[in-house]
Amino acid sequence: MTVTDEIPRDFFAPLDEALARVSPEIDAAETARILSVGNGIAQVAGFTDLHADELLEFPDGVVGIASSLKPGRIGVIVLGNTDRLRPGDRLRRTGRVVDVPVGEALLGRVVDALGRPIDGGSRIEAEERRPIERPAPPIMHRDPVDTPLQTGIKAVDAAIPIGRGQRELIIGDRQTGKTAIAVDTILNQKDSGVLSIYCAIGQRGSAVASVIKSLREGGALERSIVVVAGGDDAPGLQFVAPYAATTMAEHFVAKGRDVLIVYDDLTRHARAYRELSLLLRRPPGREAYPGDIFYIHSRLLERATHLRNEHGGGSLTALPVVETQAQNISAFIPTNLISITDGQIYLSPDLFEKGHLPAIDIGTSVSRVGGKAQLPAFQAVAGSLRLTYSQFEELESFARFGTQLDEETRRKLTRGQRVRAVLTQKEQDHFSAPEQIAVLLAATEGLLDEVEPDDVVRAEEILRRAVRRDLQNIAAEIESGAPLTKERRQSLVEGLRVALAREDGAHGNA
Helix, strand or coil, rough: CCCHHHCCHHHHHHHHHHHHHCCCCCCCCCEEEEEECCCEEEECCCCCCCCCHHHHHCHHHHHHEEEECCCEEEEEEECCCCCCCCCEEEEEEEEEEEEEEHHHHHCCCCCCCCCCCCCCCCCCCEEEEECCCCCCHHHHHEECCCECCCCCCCHHHHCCCEEEEEEEEEEECCCCCHHHHHHHHHHHCCCCEEEEEEEEECCCCHHHHHHHHHHHCCHHHHEEEEEEEEECCCCCHHHHHHHHHHHHHHHCCCCCCEEEEECCHHHHHHHHHHHHHHCCCCCCCCCHHEHHHHHHHHHHCCCCCCCCCCCCEEEEEHHHEHHHHCCCCCCCHHHHHHHCCCCEEEEEEEHHHHCCCCCEEECEEEEEEEECCCCCHHHHHHHHHHHHHHHHHHHHHHHHEEEEEEECHHHHHHHHHHHHHHCCCCCCCCCCCCHHHHHHHHHCCCCCCCCCHHHHHHHHHHHHHHHHHHCHHHHHHHHHHCCCCCCHHHHHHHHHHHHHHHHHHHHHHC
């Protein structure tokens, strides 16, 4: 008899059950070593299995994207500072792609391109995390763009209307007021229920701080998210920033909310991607940009849309900003973006130098959605506004030669000067839709022909007060979407004429 024969059969039962529950596991998080690192790119080797765009983890919590997969060598876009990384350091796979936190907790916060807070506030408790790269909604999930997104800027809302779900490019030379128009649009959404995301790409810290200050003072920061990848940040962070911001916006769109997103600006985004591509030894194309430069912007902007009700019913309106050099809108990146978007707002440096702010060139600007995303009352004013302004610009160039002008030409020049003065608007001075229609109608109908250009601002205030105080019924009908019928138009013109006459009389008596 052996010793085991004396042990009861059920003695080993608990041990057998424990061994059955334990199964040996192999750690799938493979590691590799850095071969070289610098300028936002790391070359690594050692992985036996890796997916394209997979997130890799370096020492000190720095992460990167596996971007260029070649036999024996992998190019990684580092999303952070590379100063502490050294050749020979180990890195590991994570098995996932780049994702960011989404949800209500992000509203009112300033975050980096990976969704980490940089405003000194508390930790963000996200509802979930979503990948930054997501497919654009298919055509059958989209609805037509038919709801206006009011900017509060007369030249835009009347002549270049923007609808919810539209992609409208803001284009112009540096220092012509592109960011000011985008920020004014965000500030004007205070009572519209539209959430806003401002994505700063490659901007100076002082410029971003100024935008944040404007949003805070205008009461818009608590319903906005600011995503910052500054000029001092790694080019990889500048590259992923707009995709991360769009993912944050899509969370609200899927819940039926309307969101406005500003990409400021995509010129710097393209330059960051060109830098990364050249460092990764990818073949350069036109202007040294890689061959897929069009695709990186098209796949981003195609995510902006108006969804059908059965797919959420929300909308994402994109205002990408692009910088031109010497008014060359036919350059590579501007032409790419013009072909992707649904129109452009062009800011002229010539108008800016003359003090006509905002420096919007109505003749060059266009909205491909047009009156479909505009209050019906605007349509009664927009046509005559464009015609009057274009005739004025054409006649103005001839009038410079000092030729003798007939009375009709003088009248058109006078009318055009008043229209231009009316289209001039101070920054963060937002006009409601009825106020815009009243002021523009007064200018195109000749009510301001006798007013000196320097006094147009005072006349505008008179007209705005009249709309708020004496013409409330017509204003309410305009805001409700009622068309500006012939009778309603006549009543509005008469009311404005009476208001100007009353104020002028009171001013004369004084």
